[in-house]
Structure formats: C-alpha cells, structure tokens
Amino acid sequence: MSEIGFIKAKPVWPRGKDKEMNVTVGFRAVFDWDAAQNALLCMTGSSLYRVYVNGEFAGHGPARGPHGFYRMDEWELSPYLKAGKNMVAIEVVGYNVNSYYLPNQPAFLQAEIRVDGTVLRATSEDSDDFQAALLSERIQKVQRYSFQRPFIEYYRWRESSHAWRTDDTIALAVETCAEAEHKAVIARGISYSTFQKRSPVAKQERERFTIGNVPEVYWKDRSLTDIGPTLGGYAEGELEVVPTLEMQEVRTIKTSLTSSPYKAEEALRLSALSCQIIDWGLNRTGFLGGKFTCRERTKLYLIFDELVTDGDIDFTRMDCANVIGCELEVGSYDLESFEPYTMRYVKLLVMDGHCEVEALYLREYNNPDTERAVFQCDRAELNAVYAAGAETFRQNASDLLMDCPSRERAGWLCDSFFTARVEHVLTGGSKMERSFLENYLLPERFDPLPAGMLPMCYPADHDDGNFIPNWALWFILELQEYLARTGDLQLVQALKPKVYALFDYFRPFLNEDNLLENLEQWVFIEWSKANDYVQDVNYPSNMLYAAALDAAGSIYDDFRLAEQASIIRHTIAEQSYNGSFFIDNAVRIDGKLQLTNHTTEVCQYYAFYFGIATPDSHPELWTIIMDQFGPSRDARQVYPAVPEANAFIGNYLRLDLLSLYGRSRQLLEQMEGYFIHMAERTGTLWEHAGNLASCNHGFASHVVYWLYQDALGLKGIDPIAKKLIVQFEDNGLHWCEGAIPAGAELIKLQWRLEGDRIYYSLHTPSDYEVRIVNNSGKELIAAIP
Structure with a gap:
C-alpha cells in the first residue's frame, strides 16, 4: 500500500519524553476561520489522542495500524468552528509499553489544519503553530489496566485544569518539541464513529460503605505482579496509587436494591463513604463522562462492569482494573474518560468529601456503518438475539475487528473469521476486514515470533514470544472468504509470501504420517477440556491444517497443497476414529504413536466442519451430535465421557454445521438456548457459555449472519x-x-x-x-x- 502524506506537518514530541511511559501532552493551535471555508484537521500519532475544538469533543484516534505504519485521520472541523478566532486542542498519551491493544512505539503527534487545502497550522520543531505542554493531572505512575491493555486512569483535577483547551490566554508551560524520524503514514480506510452520547436508564438507591477492611489476601492480577522484561509498566513499589488494592478494602453496607429511572437533570448527591450504582440498561462501550460539582475536596472512584455480581460491582471479575480514580479540588467539572471502556453498570464511590453528579453519559465508540441493516421476525427471543448480536458487532468494530471492547480491545485471528462475515452482512462491505488483513501484510516480520509465524492478535506486541499456531491457520481460511466477498485479488496476492512462509514454518513439525506433531507455544482448540489434549498429535489441529492447505491451494491455484490436504484428511480419518467418536490426540510412547481415549464434543464438530466426516460417511455419529448434544445437553448424563464444548469455537461450529446442512428449525431453537440469557442480561453476547469472562465478544455477533441466512x-x-x-x-x-x-x-x-x-x-x-x-x-x- 502506498503512503499518503502530510503537506507540512512533522512528527513531534516533547524532547526526551518520546519513550517515557504514560506521558500525557496537550497540543493547541489558534487560527482564524471564515465560515465559507472548508476546514480539516489531518493527524496521526502514537499512542492515542482526542481532539477538542473550541471546547467541544471532536474525535478520538488514530485508527490502529501495524508497527512502523500510522493511519491518518481527517476530522471535519467546520461543524465546531465560528467566524473569527478558533482553537484546536489535542490531548495525546504516549503509553510506551507493550500490549495486545496498541503497538509499543515512541510517542509523537503529527497534525496540520488545512483550510480550503491550505495549511494554516502544522506541527514541527521549528514552528510554534502548535504549542505543547505536559499535562500532569493524569497521574503517570499507575498500574496497568490489564495484561492486555496499558495504564488505568487516575486524575488530580483543579477547576482550571481544562481551561487551556478553550482559553488561549491561559499560559501553558510550553515544552520544546523535537522532531521524530519520518513516519510511514497510510490511509485510515474505515469510517469514523459518530460518538453518540448515551444516558443511563436507572439508578439504585444510595448506599453506604466502610473502608479499611483488610482482606486476608489481596487480589493481584499479573498486570500488577509480572511487570518486567516482557511486560512493560511501573512495578508495584513505584506506583503512586494502587486503586485495585484500595478498593478491596471497601465493604458496602446494603440498604436497598430498589431502582428508579435515571434523570440527567437530577443531581446524585454523594457524601463521604456513600455510593450509588447506575445502569445503562445494556452493555455499552465508550467514554464515561458527566458533570461533577465538589463543594469540598473530594476523592471519587468510578468502578464498573458488565454485570452485577451478588448485588454489587466486581471490578476485578475480568482480571482487569475496571476503576477510574479522581481527586478533585473545590469546583465544577465536565469530565470524560480518555480511554473507552465497556460497562452496563457503574458505581460511584465518594471516599472523602462531597460530590454532586449530573448528566452522566457514555460517549459511544462504535461502528457507524450498520444502521441500514434490519431484521425482525415473529419470535421475540430471536429478535432479542439479533439486537444483541448487532450491538456486539458495533462495539467490537470501532477501528479494528476486535475480540472484546473491554479487557483487551485486540484484533485476534479466528475471531476475525467469524466477525468479518458479520461485517459484510451488516454494512454491505469489508472495509474493516481489509484494514485488519492489511495490518498483517505491511510489516516485513513479526519479532520476536519465529520466521513465518503470524501473530495470534495484531497490531500487538508479543514480547514473551507467545503465539497460537492454530490461529495463523484460520488466517488462511479467512483470506479465502475475503476474496470471495470482495474480489480483492491484489491484497490476497500480496499476502501470498506470508501464507507460504507460514507453511514453511509448519513443515518441520510434520511426522512420518504427514501430520503435525508437538506444535509449539499455545496450541488452542477452544476454552474446554479439549485444550488438555493438544499434544503430541492433536487431530483437531490437523483437521484445521488440512482445511488451510485446501484454502491456500484454491486461492493460489496450487494443486500440491490440495493434494497434501487430501492425504492428511485420509490419515486423520483412519487414525482418530474409534468406531464411535473421533479421538482428540495421540501421544508418542517409546517412539511409537499411541491413541488416547480422549473424545471431546468439539473434536466431533471439527471433524464434520473440516470435511473429515460427513453425515453420509458417519451417520450414527452425526445423529448423536445433532440430536443429543447442544444447549440442553446434560453432559453428566448424556455421554459423560465426551466433555462438552464451550462457546468459542465449539458451539459456533455446531451452529454453523446446522446452517450448512439445512437444519434451520433446529438452529433457531438452539440459538435461543445458547444466547437468550445473554441478550436479556447484557444486551450483548459473551466469550464463554457462562459469564466468567467478557460478556461482549466480537465473534459472538455471528448470530446475525445465521439469522439472515436461516431465518430470513x-x-x-x-x-x-x-x-x-x-x-x-x-x-x-x-x-x-x-x-x-x-x-x-x-x-x-x-x-x-x-x-x-x-x-x-x-x-x-x-x-x-x-x-x-x-x-x-x-x-x-x-x-x-
């Protein structure tokens, strides 16, 4: 892909700060504007930014690109401008730590304001068009949000903290900026969120709580304890505050679970040691904000989650720090989180002081291209599942096809295979998928992974060298479907060297039977008992491998790959079928491969999904899995020796098999069985069959694809x-x-x-x-x- 360019802007950052962790910098430019002119802010940067124009929120970005490449956003300024003098203020955070969410690259901003194509203001070290200042209100030395995402947000606000964004007479402690090396700038390629504000729907009665209740053992996530060479951040002993430990000393005194409608104009009055839970009605993703008035110095925590657990908010439920901390001087504040978060519920706790909270909102950060798609039928449960699926997609496709918009915000392979199908039916295109695949195309290599291996999620950093070999094979399956959806042969051909390099990686793992054996790192089948049986020869992995060979053979007209796939399928069918079920794995004992007795539900789905078996070749097994497995199966009673599947990917393979073989009535009934409780509880669909992890996972939106096919x-x-x-x-x-x-x-x-x-x-x-x-x-x- 060819680069696009800025006319004048250069990448800049305060001198000596470009690799420092969790630094927040404010940039502002003042310019005159004639209402007849078109005004555009062109920009990119690292790690993240948000834009205010004359004090109004105007954008968040950039859209994520791969290492060494930066996607340029173009924000229309005219709706926010007035005749005469105007101000653009940009807040940029340079995280400079590895994550699954944002590439670890030196911080910078590159921006220019164009009016009718002429650059009025541009970043450079030789110009003061944009003034830059360090913003100290966001505390720098804080814990990570999660293993997968960078730092939490903790602030110390003064009433004047945001005045620099609207008043150019407010003096900034201007930093001298240094110009960074040239950045490869590429097009955004996807639509912009509309950032619609959503208000809560309900509030619970105010409650009281106590502090200083020291637990026997503090919960400490690996993002707090494992800081070191392969996980960037500040070590626990360096942290200025540790909200997750402090909040574990809080005990809520239950008074009432009665709820009432939330009214934005009615202030929530919270004194010291009081709290209140607010409900958005369903899971939403975006920037949490509102108006906060403090008549005395106040310390406020906002904790949040997708669920209420035992009548309260468990901000550690997903092994991430769902907490925002604020220390506020006397004054009135319009505050909004810098990062997007996912929540149905938020709990406000005043640790000290007094705070009045009005007009709470969540500024949504989601995909805007789904509004033309509609679905409705005579079954209310399926309509609810559709709505939850569409909502799940919107929140997981803001600038990348993501696994979840909460704990990780990562672009995972395999997940993307399913979510990309949904993008096409809901939006009529594949812009997001093209950007996703392009991220894998552009880098020359993916250090520190072995040559040929593709990252399990990307753009991301994998400093610990971990990867999922299976997920790289799903990349090829998605590429085949992408070509069928788009006809984009240019991108598919450009990716050919990476596809063949991947097969080169797998070649040394082929044993005497031409099967993959002893694959390295995280061999992943799904979140079930099946993942206990991934060595030495894992048959589901080899079923997937054969499908990937076939897909590449079809894409690149390579009969040798198709022939190899056929041989592997034949071998798997001979070795792994025990007369009743397909066996998950074989282990090598004294140099000889020995079959185990492990037969999982998901292994059977792999066999039929990837053509090892068909209803005609294995009719008895087909009858068992179709008629006796599914959402109503009690695995303790029905084939207890066959451990049940989980949501991803077992239940999804099952439902897709129902669709592929025309069992639409059964498919719709089982969709209700699998998903209606999710739709009713969070309005989004979950990572697992139960609620132990993310309740808003991109792949789960695939229900929409089935409803259009098999219901409509x-x-x-x-x-x-x-x-x-x-x-x-x-x-x-x-x-x-x-x-x-x-x-x-x-x-x-x-x-x-x-x-x-x-x-x-x-x-x-x-x-x-x-x-x-x-x-x-x-x-x-x-x-x-």
Whole structure:
C-alpha cells in the first residue's frame, strides 16, 4: 500500500519524553476561520489522542495500524468552528509499553489544519503553530489496566485544569518539541464513529460503605505482579496509587436494591463513604463522562462492569482494573474518560468529601456503518438475539475487528473469521476486514515470533514470544472468504509470501504420517477440556491444517497443497476414529504413536466442519451430535465421557454445521438456548457459555449472519457475481423481514406464512440475478396481499 502524506506537518514530541511511559501532552493551535471555508484537521500519532475544538469533543484516534505504519485521520472541523478566532486542542498519551491493544512505539503527534487545502497550522520543531505542554493531572505512575491493555486512569483535577483547551490566554508551560524520524503514514480506510452520547436508564438507591477492611489476601492480577522484561509498566513499589488494592478494602453496607429511572437533570448527591450504582440498561462501550460539582475536596472512584455480581460491582471479575480514580479540588467539572471502556453498570464511590453528579453519559465508540441493516421476525427471543448480536458487532468494530471492547480491545485471528462475515452482512462491505488483513501484510516480520509465524492478535506486541499456531491457520481460511466477498485479488496476492512462509514454518513439525506433531507455544482448540489434549498429535489441529492447505491451494491455484490436504484428511480419518467418536490426540510412547481415549464434543464438530466426516460417511455419529448434544445437553448424563464444548469455537461450529446442512428449525431453537440469557442480561453476547469472562465478544455477533441466512432466507449472496439465492425453509417462523446493504442499495426480503402458502416480497439491486429455492413444503406466492 502506498503512503499518503502530510503537506507540512512533522512528527513531534516533547524532547526526551518520546519513550517515557504514560506521558500525557496537550497540543493547541489558534487560527482564524471564515465560515465559507472548508476546514480539516489531518493527524496521526502514537499512542492515542482526542481532539477538542473550541471546547467541544471532536474525535478520538488514530485508527490502529501495524508497527512502523500510522493511519491518518481527517476530522471535519467546520461543524465546531465560528467566524473569527478558533482553537484546536489535542490531548495525546504516549503509553510506551507493550500490549495486545496498541503497538509499543515512541510517542509523537503529527497534525496540520488545512483550510480550503491550505495549511494554516502544522506541527514541527521549528514552528510554534502548535504549542505543547505536559499535562500532569493524569497521574503517570499507575498500574496497568490489564495484561492486555496499558495504564488505568487516575486524575488530580483543579477547576482550571481544562481551561487551556478553550482559553488561549491561559499560559501553558510550553515544552520544546523535537522532531521524530519520518513516519510511514497510510490511509485510515474505515469510517469514523459518530460518538453518540448515551444516558443511563436507572439508578439504585444510595448506599453506604466502610473502608479499611483488610482482606486476608489481596487480589493481584499479573498486570500488577509480572511487570518486567516482557511486560512493560511501573512495578508495584513505584506506583503512586494502587486503586485495585484500595478498593478491596471497601465493604458496602446494603440498604436497598430498589431502582428508579435515571434523570440527567437530577443531581446524585454523594457524601463521604456513600455510593450509588447506575445502569445503562445494556452493555455499552465508550467514554464515561458527566458533570461533577465538589463543594469540598473530594476523592471519587468510578468502578464498573458488565454485570452485577451478588448485588454489587466486581471490578476485578475480568482480571482487569475496571476503576477510574479522581481527586478533585473545590469546583465544577465536565469530565470524560480518555480511554473507552465497556460497562452496563457503574458505581460511584465518594471516599472523602462531597460530590454532586449530573448528566452522566457514555460517549459511544462504535461502528457507524450498520444502521441500514434490519431484521425482525415473529419470535421475540430471536429478535432479542439479533439486537444483541448487532450491538456486539458495533462495539467490537470501532477501528479494528476486535475480540472484546473491554479487557483487551485486540484484533485476534479466528475471531476475525467469524466477525468479518458479520461485517459484510451488516454494512454491505469489508472495509474493516481489509484494514485488519492489511495490518498483517505491511510489516516485513513479526519479532520476536519465529520466521513465518503470524501473530495470534495484531497490531500487538508479543514480547514473551507467545503465539497460537492454530490461529495463523484460520488466517488462511479467512483470506479465502475475503476474496470471495470482495474480489480483492491484489491484497490476497500480496499476502501470498506470508501464507507460504507460514507453511514453511509448519513443515518441520510434520511426522512420518504427514501430520503435525508437538506444535509449539499455545496450541488452542477452544476454552474446554479439549485444550488438555493438544499434544503430541492433536487431530483437531490437523483437521484445521488440512482445511488451510485446501484454502491456500484454491486461492493460489496450487494443486500440491490440495493434494497434501487430501492425504492428511485420509490419515486423520483412519487414525482418530474409534468406531464411535473421533479421538482428540495421540501421544508418542517409546517412539511409537499411541491413541488416547480422549473424545471431546468439539473434536466431533471439527471433524464434520473440516470435511473429515460427513453425515453420509458417519451417520450414527452425526445423529448423536445433532440430536443429543447442544444447549440442553446434560453432559453428566448424556455421554459423560465426551466433555462438552464451550462457546468459542465449539458451539459456533455446531451452529454453523446446522446452517450448512439445512437444519434451520433446529438452529433457531438452539440459538435461543445458547444466547437468550445473554441478550436479556447484557444486551450483548459473551466469550464463554457462562459469564466468567467478557460478556461482549466480537465473534459472538455471528448470530446475525445465521439469522439472515436461516431465518430470513438470504442464503447465498455473491456480491462479485451479483447473484443471490433466496432459500425458504420450514424453520418454525410464521413471518420474517429484513434488509442488508448491497453497496449503495439494499437487498430486502419479507415473507409471511399463511396455511400452506408463503407470501413474499423481494427487492434487490437491478443487476442481481436471483435464484429461489423452496425447501419449505409450502406454495410460494411472490406477492404479499
């Protein structure tokens, strides 16, 4: 991909601070503007920034790119400007630690203000167009938020702290900036969030709490205890504050769990040692803000989570520090978190002082391209699952296809295979996926991983050398589907060297049977008992390997890869099937490979999903997994020797098999079984079958894909050939309607069952060829009376 350029701006940062951890810098520029002119702020930087124009929030970024490449944002300034003098203020945080969320790269800002194409202000070390100052209100030496994300937010505010953003007469302690080395700047490539503000829907009664309740053992996450050569941060002994330890000494005195509607104009009055839980109604992701008035010095904590646990907020539930700390002098403040967080509930605790809180909000940070997609049917539970799936996608695709918008905000392979399908049906395109794949294309290598291996999540730092070899194989499967969705042969061909380098990496692990044996690092099947059986020869890994060989053979017209895949499938079928189930693994004893007796539910799904077995080749096993497994299975009673699958990826492979083999009625029923409790509790879909981790995970949005295919009937969409298959099934619904984007137009279908007839109406772009398949057993009428 070719670079794009700035006209005048250079990358700058306060001298000597570009590699210092958790430094916050404010940049501001003042300029005159004529209302007839077009004004644009072009910028990029590291690690993150937010923009204010004349005191109004105007943007957050940049969109993430790979190591050594920086995506340029272009913010329209005109909506925030007034005739005459205007001010742009940019807050930038340079984290300078490794994470799964943001690449560890020296801090800088590169920005210029263009009016009708002419640069009025630009960053450079030779110009004072942008003044820069260190912002000390955000405490620097704090703990990490999680193993996967950088630092928490803890502030010491004065009422005048934000005046520099609106009043150019406020003097800044201006820092001398040094110009950094040239940055490779590339296009953003994706849409911008609309940053809509959302208000809470309910509040609980105020409660009291006590402090100083020392626990027997403090909970300490690895992000606090494992700081060292492979995990950047400040060691515990260096920290100025440690909110996670302090909050474990808090004990809430329960008075009432009664809730009432939240009203933005009514102040929450919280005195010392009082607290209150606020409810957004469903999980939301964004920047937490509100108006805070303190009549005396106040210390305030905001803790949050996706769930209420035992009537309270467990801010450590996900092994991350869901806490923001503020020390406020007397005054009135409009505050907003710098980082996006995910929560349904937030609990405000006043440790000392007195605080009045009004107009709480969450400024959403999500994908704006899904608004044209709609779905509805006669079953309320499926409508709730759809809404939860669409909401889950929006929050996990703000600037990258992510696993979760909370603990990690990381772009994981395998997850992306499923989420990318959802992007295409909800947005009518694959902009986010292209950016995701491009991040893997651009770097020459991924240190410190071995040659040929792809990072399990990226852009990210893997200083400990960890990787998931299986996830790299899912990259190839996604690449095949991406090509079918987009026809983007240029990107796929550009990635060919990385695909073949990956196969070169795997070659030394092939044993005498041409199967992968003793794979290194984190061999991952799914979050279940199956991951106890990943050595020495793991058959699900080899099933996936064969599928990846086949996919690459198809993409690059390489019959040798397809032939190798066929041999591997045959070998797996011969070795791992014990007459009843497929066996997970074999171990080498005295030089000879010995089969184990481990047979997990997810291994069976791998076998059918990747073509080792079919309903015709293994009909008895197919009947068992289709009719006796699923969300209602009690694994203690039904085949107890076959450990059950978890959500990812076992249950998703199962549901996709139901879709692939036309079992739409069963699919819809089991979707309710797997997901309705999630939709009802958080309005988003979860990482696991239970609530022990993230309750908002990108791959889980795949339910949307199935609902369009198997409930509505848009079974096959080929956007390249402009072909559509509409397939009617006896799926148990009485009516359904929906629309998905197809470029600038929509594909719309609605149908209604009446007796022995299905009445339907279909609208497609004029250049689409449509084939109707009727498996419903009903007469089709191409009109709705």
